[in-house]
Structure formats: structure tokens, C-alpha cells
Amino acid sequence: MTVTHPIGLSAPTLADPVIAEAAARFVAARRGATGLAGFPGPLPADLATAYAIQATATASWPDEVAGWKVARVPPALEEALGAIRFIGPVFAGTVVLSGGGPLSFPVIAGGFGAVEAEFAVRIAADAPADKLDYSPAEAAAFIDAVHAAIEVAGGPLAPVNDLGPTASTAVFGNNTGLIVGEEIVGAVEGADVLRAEVLIDGQSVGVGSAAKLPGGIPAAVAVALGMAARLGRPLKAGQWVSTGALTGVHSIAIGQEARICFTGLAPMTGTAVAAAPAG
Template sequence: MSVTHPVGLSAPTLADPVIAEIAARFVAARRGATGLADFPGPLPADLATAYAIQATATAAWPDEVVGWKVARVPPALEETLGAMRYIGPIFAGTVVTADGGPLSFPVIPGGFGAVEAEFAVRIAADAPADKLDYSPAEAAAFIAAIHAVIEVAGGPLAPVNELGPTASTAVFGNNTGLIVGEEIVGAVEGADALRAEVLIDGQSVGVGSSAKLPGGIPAALAVALGMAARLGRPLKAGQLVSTGALTGVHSIAIGQQARIAFTGLAPMGGSAVAATPTA
């Protein structure tokens, strides 16, 4: 497996053969829908190494990248890691449009699963491949529409949350898929006026809004635009960027029910199901 090195980041602190082996283990576990009890190698100490693992695994995955998820680095680790957010790929085969019916949230047995209420930006135009940094104002120009979405988070690595953001970044950004709900009238301003609530098995586990996103939706999008270019996959018109959890990361186990409601919109709900192997 050939190792992919992101542009404009520091050199990885793990050797290429180690990066390749970790990436191969993540690809095999996700394809086989098999959980991992431990990180399959040395835990990356920095995001540059984590992104090298992610990029290498993404290049080996048999599906097209059609968007990115954005997630927070815990504030206590921002200075150490030199970042407030990280991103992960969203693959075409994992994007579902909510149609009002019951949804399925795939969870790898022995892995980790979660649901998150988020807002996703649909990208208006192709981003230049050579622009690696964006201000929120520059990013806002790429917003064609905003949708209420559910990020189905998780993957094969069971202790991913305990291991922290470098583990999450490395293991496909800790993303399983994206469920796309209604378009928000008024784009950013409309989204900022909404509140989201997540219920697991009928119990409210979190309420929040875009106020939970430092700098708002454009700031999260700015990170995705720049980092996607650094990863050699600049954003394209029509792609989606899920901009971060509004109410928190809510673990869900196979068989549990989740309901995600946004102010004034039809709620989205369904069941966590066992993920199946990928051909």
C-alpha cells in the first residue's frame, strides 16, 4: 500500500511501512465489518501522522469521496495538536437522503457507533486545488445550500473516543455515513435560528444549535476547504461538508432507536443496525 502524504503539514512521526500497515488494518476491518479492540499500531502523536494514515486508507477504499465531516478537537488538546478541528471523508455509498421513512444507522459489531445532529453545506463551486487556507468569509462564498443532517459516526475502532482526535482522524475521520434531511430556508442565517434535539430510545440526550460551533458554520467549512486541498481532494461543486455536532456525540448500540429533530422540520428517526461486510 502506497502512503499518501498531505501537503503543507509537518512530516509524519511514524515510518511509512507503519502508516501503511495501520491503514491496511483499518481498511480490512471496515470492509469486513469487524471491530478492533485496540488501535492497530502506535497511536499517532500528531494530526499530520493521523492524516497520513487517513489519506492512505482513503486511497485504498473502493468508493468515491463525495464530502467531508468536520469535528472538534477537545479544547484541552488544541494547543498540543495545533488545530481546533479535524476532517474525515464521506463516501458516496454511505450518503442517504431522508424521505420521511425509518432510517438505519449502521454500527460495526465490536466497533463504535454514534449519531450526531449537524448542519451540512452543499458546495456551490469547485475549490482551487492550490489554495490551502481559507477565512470564514472566503468559505462562505462556497455555500450553495445548508441541510439538516445526521452524521452516523463511528467505525471499527471500539475505544476511538477514549483514544482522542488523532485516533478519530486516522480511522476514516470516525465517519460511517451521512443522512441528508431538509434544506434550510435562509442558509446560514436560517440554520443559526434552529435548535436540534437528539433522543435515544425516547430519552433526550442533547439539545443544541450552531452556537456550539466556534466561529459558526463558515469557520467549520473553512477548515474543510483547506484540509481537503492539503489531502489532494479539493472540494467540488455538489459535495457535502457536515460541519460539526450541535448537541454532542451520542453513542448508539445495535438495536437502539434514535430520533433527531430540528425546529420546524420533520423529525428523522430509525434504528441502529449491524453493519455488513463491504464487497
């Protein structure tokens, strides 16, 4: 497996064979829908190394990238990691357009699964491959529409949340899929006034809004635009950016039901199911 090195980041602190082995283990575990009890090899100490593992695994995955999820680096780690957000790939085969019916949230048995209420941005135009940094104002020009959404988080690595953001970044960004709900009237301004709530098995587990996103939706899109270009996959028109958890990361086990509600919109409801091996 050839290691992919992101553009404009510091050199990874793990050797290429170690990076390749971790990426191969993640690809095999996701394809086989089998859990991993621990990180396969040394845990990356920095995001540059974690992104190298992610990019190497993504290059070996048999599906196209349809967008990116954006997640928060815990504030206590922002200075050490030099970032407040990280991103991960959303593959085309995992994007679902919610039509109001019951949904399924795939969870790898022995791995980690979660649901998150998010806003998903549809990208308006192809981003230049050579632009690696964006301001929120520049990113706002790439926002074509904003939708209510659910990120189906998780993957094969069972202790991913305990291991922290470098582990989440490395293991495909800790993303399993994206469910795109209703388009929000007023785009960013309309989304900013909405309230989201997540219920699991009928119990409320989190309430929040765009106020939970540092700098708001455009700031999250700015990170996705810049990092996607650094990973050699600049965003394209029609792709998606899931902009971050509004109410928290809510673990879900196979068989549990989740209901995600946004102010004035039809709720999205589904059940966690065992993920099937990928073809």
C-alpha cells in the same frame, strides 16, 4: 500500500511502513465489518501522522469521496495539536437523502457507533487545488445550501473516543455515513436560529445549536476546504460538508432507536443496525 502524505503539514512522526500497516488494518476491518479492540500500532501523536494514515486508507477504499465531516478537537488538546477541528472523508455510498421514512444507522459489531445532529452544507463550486487556507468569509462563498443532517459516526475502532482526535482522524475520520435532511430556508442565517435535539430510545441525550460550532458554519467549511486540498482532494460542486456536532456525540448500540429533531422540521428517526461487510 503506498503512503499518501498531505500537502503543507509537518512530516509524520511514524515511519511509512507503520502508517501503511495501520491504514491496511482499518481498511480490512471496515470492509469486513469487524471491530478492533485497540489502535493497530502506535497511536499517532500528531494530526499530520493521523492524516497520513487516513489519506492512505482513503486511497485504498473502493468508493468515491462525496464530501467531508468536520469535528471538534477537545479544547484541552487544541494547543498541543495546533488545530481546533479535524476532518474525515464521507464516501458516496454512505450518503443518504432522507425522505421522511425510517432510517438505518449502520454500526460495526465490536466497533463504535454514534449519531450526531449536524448541519450539512452543499458546496456551490469547485475549490482550487492550490489554495490551502480559507477564512470563514471566503468559505461562505462556497455555501450553496444548508440542510439538517445526521452524521452516522463511528467505525471499527471500539475505543476511538477514549483514544482522542488523532485516533478519530486516522480511522476514516470516525465517519460511517451522512444522512441529509430538509434544506433550511435562509441557509446559514436560517440554520443559526434552529435548535436541535437528539433522543435515543425516547430519552433526550442532547440539545444544542450552531452556537456549539466555533466561528459558526462558515468556519467549519473553511477548515474542510483547506484540509481537503491538503489531502489532495479539493472540494467539488455538489459535495457535502457536515459541519460538526450540535448536541454532542451520542453513542448508539445495535437495536437502539434515535430521533433527531430540528426546530420546525420533520424529525428524522431510525434504528442502529449491524453494518454489513463491504463488497
